[in-house]
Amino acid sequence: MTEPPSPVAARSERSLDELTASRLTLDDLVDRSALREMAGSFYELFQIQLMIYSEEGILLSAVAEQPELYAYLNEFSAPREALVELARRVRAIDPRPADVTEHCITGAVYQVFGLDYDNRQIGRLILGPFRSPERREVDPKLVELEPSLDPEQLKALFARLPLATTETVALIARHLKGALDLILFSGHKALLTTNMHLASVRDSFRELQEKNAKLQEAYNRLKELDRLKSNFLATVSHELRTPLTSIIGYSEMLSEGIAGEMNAEQREFVTTIHEKGEQLLELIMGLLDLSKLESGTMSLHKREVDVAELLDDVTSTLQPTARRKGVQLTSSVGAGLPTLWADPERLRQVLLNLSENAIKFTPEGGTVELSAAASFMDVDAGEGDADGMVLFTTKRPAMSLVVADTGIGISEHEKARVFDAFYQVDGSSTREAGGTGLGLSIVKRLVDAHDGRVEIQDNSPCGTRFVVTVPRRRASISG
Amino acid sequence: MQLDFAARELTVKLVYYGPALSGKTTNLQALHRASDADSSGRLMTLDTRDDRTLFFDLLPLTFKGSGGLAVRLKVFTVPGQVIHASTRRLVVQGADGVAFIADSQESEAQSNAESFMDLKGNLKAHGLMLRQMPLIIQFNKRDLPSVRSDEEIAQLAAKGREPVYLAVATRGEGVVESFIGLLHLTMSHLNAEHDLAGKFGLNIPGLLEEVNRKLGGRQPVAEVLAASVGGALDVLRGEEA
């Protein structure tokens, strides 16, 4: 017999389902040489021959030496043929639903047991030949079959066969099956582990490669876009600003009388040109900001932000404006305020816009107060469906930044609209407050970019509270 | 699902999904303990030395099925730890139904949500929509302090689509209920797709009775199913009638 192929080599990689749900063969699960070793030590212990067949009919293990009786019988042609026929018959026995006992021409007994794994028969155990106590003598028909056999020798050799009751053999088989089951289980486990390991390594590798390629592509595209955008913005702002600065500069010089005295009317006209020029410049800067935000090319440079410091900075920047207007500007922050993960420049811009508004829309003698407090915000997955609803409505640590004034307030139906670009309450061109109506739309976009929210509340007894709430920590949901 | 015509056997794959340490393995252990020796095979755990699932756990369960179609259930858990992403994708492949084991502790809300998105993504990677997957959610570890309240869960569960169960897996509470709920959904779903009852005489109520009995359930199946605090078991129950 040629050496069977090593089961390890036969184990080509298979999917998890194939390895757990489909039929597995005995050959898949055990190492043949280990099985042979086990059968060998079993033989040493009980002296009963053991053969293990897989369900597919492959002999996986057998003890090499023949009982002497059988060696002797094989020297004669008729008994040899009978034995071959017996072996064929025994091999074909299906031990289902119950174990089968088969008698040999010698009168010795074979017993065939089914070997199950995972509630399926995957092989057979054949134990024998052995003498059962009911039959002490060799079958006399043997000599009829082959008269030249020596009865004395037959008797002696028969007596050397192991003696056992079928009950004992069944018990032995049960223990053997128990041990084999453990071996099969370990084999199965090892098979799964190796396959899973291979598969998951391959899968991770594939995923990484895909991601790398995508990232590289996206990176290249972004780099190109970024270059184009910077170029464009730089050109446009330069082209617009250069003539405008001249207009502003010259009109300022004119109004200061550097080019000669002007009469009151002339000075008024020039001053108007100067003011409108300044306004136009502001508008251009705002538009540039907005276009950056809109094209999504604005990148946030997030880091740990000390909110108290930020508020102080904003108040001191605006203090002169507030003083000029006769509005009291303060900031207050509770002790032990946690830091915030955000882009400090952009947050500053948000607070500046809100505070400028607050000062602008608060009459003399009023107050504007900046404050900050740790808070929570609801996180919904934003998936727009009810899948796993119950898992998603979680609170996320956040920071609320408040700009409260005692000014003119914003009516309920205007609250939603003031965030629109260019929208101003009482949009008549003669309104005294000035501005272009871009401030809040920029605020909204900057806050959105932080995954945050802006809310307008009424202040009591009068005025407005703008509450900006942004997540305090890095987001980790990637899906 | 695999159908072996010759052997008249149906193999169904159920997967326990969820964040790390939510109690997926504990659920399987409790199921294994509850089941009788005839129907349950060895619980196979492929884990690390500190009991964290490395590849998966597998509990094979076999039931005769009263309609002449035997049913083999392969119940898997995935490894919850974030790094085992690709293993989870491999294990969830070919799942017929999913039990999502969430950790009830308030501090774990974020991990639950992340793991759920992960499930959604992994199903998608196999071309499956979460929406079409039989799914139950179990809130485990009800015995711990600072868990989300029963009322809160019931309220949210009522709005959601999937049946929600409360459990203490370490004590085996709610484990069988969750499992039967999942099996009910899964079998009804498979039946709707493949007409197993019509073509092969699969008797789902009979199967559920058998499973319930073999898992030591003392209440009738209808009551076990009613243990769900929300979601829609009835939708499918309606289809069956």
Ligand SMILES: Nc1nc2c(ncn2[C@@H]2O[C@H](COP(=O)(O)OP(=O)(O)OP(=O)(O)O)[C@@H](O)[C@H]2O)c(=O)[nH]1
């Ligand atoms: N108090 C309490 N502890 C539980 C409960 N269920 C599970 N645990 C404990 O939680 C820990 C993790 O449980 P596992 O079942 O191993 O968790 P897992 O989901 O399989 O974790 P991974 O394999 O890492 O994904 C163990 O220490 C369990 O004893 C429960 O209902 N209550």
Ligand SMILES: Nc1ncnc2c1ncn2[C@@H]1O[C@H](COP(=O)(O)OP(=O)(O)OP(=O)(O)O)[C@@H](O)[C@H]1O
């Ligand atoms: N604190 C406030 N109190 C009352 N009204 C306000 C307040 N803040 C904003 N508004 C109203 O919302 C409008 C839009 O504000 P926004 O900041 O966008 O524009 P603006 O201040 O008018 O112009 P810009 O900011 O571009 O200079 C304002 O014109 C004003 O009518």
Ligand SMILES: [Mg+2]
């Ligand atoms: Mg403004």
Ligand SMILES: [Mg+2]
């Ligand atoms: Mg586990």
